Amino acid sequence: MPFTANRDFKKHPRIMSGASGHHYTTEDGRRLYDLFSGLWTSGLGHCHPKIVEAVQKQVATLDYSIGFQASNNRAFELAERVIDMAPEGFTQCFFTNSGSESVDTALKIALGYHRAHGEGNRTRLIGRERGYHGVNFGGMSVGGMAPNRKAFSANLIPGVDHIRTTFDLENTAFSKGQPGWGVHLAEDLEKLCALHDGSNIAAVIVEPVAGSTGILPPPKGYLERLREICDTHGILLIFDEVITAFGRLGEPFGAKYFDVTPDIITTAKGLTNGVIPMGAVLVRESVFDAFMQGPETMIELFHGYTYSGHPVAAAAGVATLEVYEEEGTFDQAKSLAKPFEDLLHGFAQHDKVVDVRNIGLMGAIELAPRPGAPGARGLEMHKKCFWEEDLVIRNGMDILQFSPFLNADVTDLEDAFQRLRRALDSIE
Ligand SMILES: Cc1ncc(COP(=O)(O)O)c(C=O)c1O
Numbered sequence: 001m002p003f004t005a006n007r008d009f010k011k012h013p014r015i016m017s018g019a020s021g022h023h024y025t026t027e028d029g030r031r032l033y034d035l036f037s038g039l040w041t042s043g044l045g046h047c048h049p050k051i052v053e054a055v056q057k058q059v060a061t062l063d064y065s066i067g068f069q070a071s072n073n074r075a076f077e078l079a080e081r082v083i084d085m086a087p088e089g090f091t092q093c094f095f096t097n098s099g100s101e102s103v104d105t106a107l108k109i110a111l112g113y114h115r116a117h118g119e120g121n122r123t124r125l126i127g128r129e130r131g132y133h134g135v136n137f138g139g140m141s142v143g144g145m146a147p148n149r150k151a152f153s154a155n156l157i158p159g160v161d162h163i164r165t166t167f168d169l170e171n172t173a174f175s176k177g178q179p180g181w182g183v184h185l186a187e188d189l190e191k192l193c194a195l196h197d198g199s200n201i202a203a204v205i206v207e208p209v210a211g212s213t214g215i216l217p218p219p220k221g222y223l224e225r226l227r228e229i230c231d232t233h234g235i236l237l238i239f240d241e242v243i244t245a246f247g248r249l250g251e252p253f254g255a256k257y258f259d260v261t262p263d264i265i266t267t268a269k270g271l272t273n274g275v276i277p278m279g280a281v282l283v284r285e286s287v288f289d290a291f292m293q294g295p296e297t298m299i300e301l302f303h304g305y306t307y308s309g310h311p312v313a314a315a316a317g318v319a320t321l322e323v324y325e326e327e328g329t330f331d332q333a334k335s336l337a338k339p340f341e342d343l344l345h346g347f348a349q350h351d352k353v354v355d356v357r358n359i360g361l362m363g364a365i366e367l368a369p370r371p372g373a374p375g376a377r378g379l380e381m382h383k384k385c386f387w388e389e390d391l392v393i394r395n396g397m398d399i400l401q402f403s404p405f406l407n408a409d410v411t412d413l414e415d416a417f418q419r420l421r422r423a424l425d426s427i428e
Helices: 006-011 049-062 074-087 099-116 137-142 146-150 182-194 222-233 253-260 287-291 311-326 330-345 377-386 409-428
Strands: 016-020 024-027 031-034 092-097 124-128 161-165 201-206 236-240 264-267 279-284 353-359 362-367 393-398 400-401
Touching: 016 236, 031 362, 031 409, 074 279, 074 311, 092 099, 092 287, 099 137, 099 201, 099 264, 099 279, 099 287, 124 137, 137 146, 137 161, 137 222, 146 353, 161 182, 182 201, 182 222, 201 222, 222 236, 222 393, 236 409, 279 287, 330 353, 330 362, 330 409, 362 377, 377 400, 377 409
Parallel strands: 124 161, 124 201, 201 236, 236 264
Antiparallel strands: 016 024, 024 031, 092 279, 264 279, 353 362, 362 400, 393 400
């Protein structure tokens, strides 16, 4: 089981057997409201008829096609659509099968870009404490989640450094949206440029909003300052938008929401509404152009996956992006942000709560850990909600995380948060 307490799960299995719209069903026939929209994946709801139909049609038409030196029509159709939605200046994208692969692809593109420019010395990569960039070696190394690194630290890739997290309970607790405190933490990057020399640094990767470590919105002015420092030193800025792309903040990309344009964007999850695994790495034209050198018959990027641009995944992606547009999903998400914020901050006074934070349709309620048993209260909440309140939420240790559907009904959210309160009141 991925990121799961396996032995505990075996004693108390939580297994879905169906899904439709905003609910899961279990084998014993219960209907559970999904307050995490899959795993940040399924903003349109489960089994959206248009996506289901597109996948069924595609699998019966072109189930797979070779992706090296030939390709398929759906992959190019999806690439065009993704680029149409992207911030200005982005002209190309590369398909992967997951967020982790998108991150490792982006890091490799950054290294290759500098090498193509004759700056092969730029090999250092900078991540951030409490960043999550998936589980492959590159993403794990630039990531800043201590438990994920601890067990494997002997094998992390060399030449990686980190700036500090922007989260500080004392200074940011109960912020609504971007905290006013913390812009000074961007100067960590200047410090690292002084230490390693900026000319040796290839790229900085951050999530515009750190998601998996508990919803940590960036301080006001912070992302802007990172962009400035990167420009000064010729460093590529990578936004890991595996969560924030495709409507989570009410915009197609977090870059648009924050009005800060990186050089590379990684995505996955909402690209296909979670229906088929797929990710995409978007690059600015200048990044792409750097690779387009040498004889035309030579491969320019020695990288790729057997399933890059898989036609069935791409068909799911095309249908998903069409639905976002046809149903005005991002505007729906935008209009839900305030009611969602009000519901979350209704827990601010609860005696077990030490922080509430949110931005767009990303939110967290952080519980005080039980003395001597960090994470136990959070896991109990997850289980209690599942079995007694017919509600699916996610806990990262004692941080309850919420990722409502982009097209959720406010009344359903009100009801879900009532159930959550009942569960919170009833546990120790
Ligand atoms: C920001 C970010 N990057 C990368 C990943 C890894 O994605 P995957 O689990 O699809 O490999 C995640 C997953 O949650 C993520 O949130």
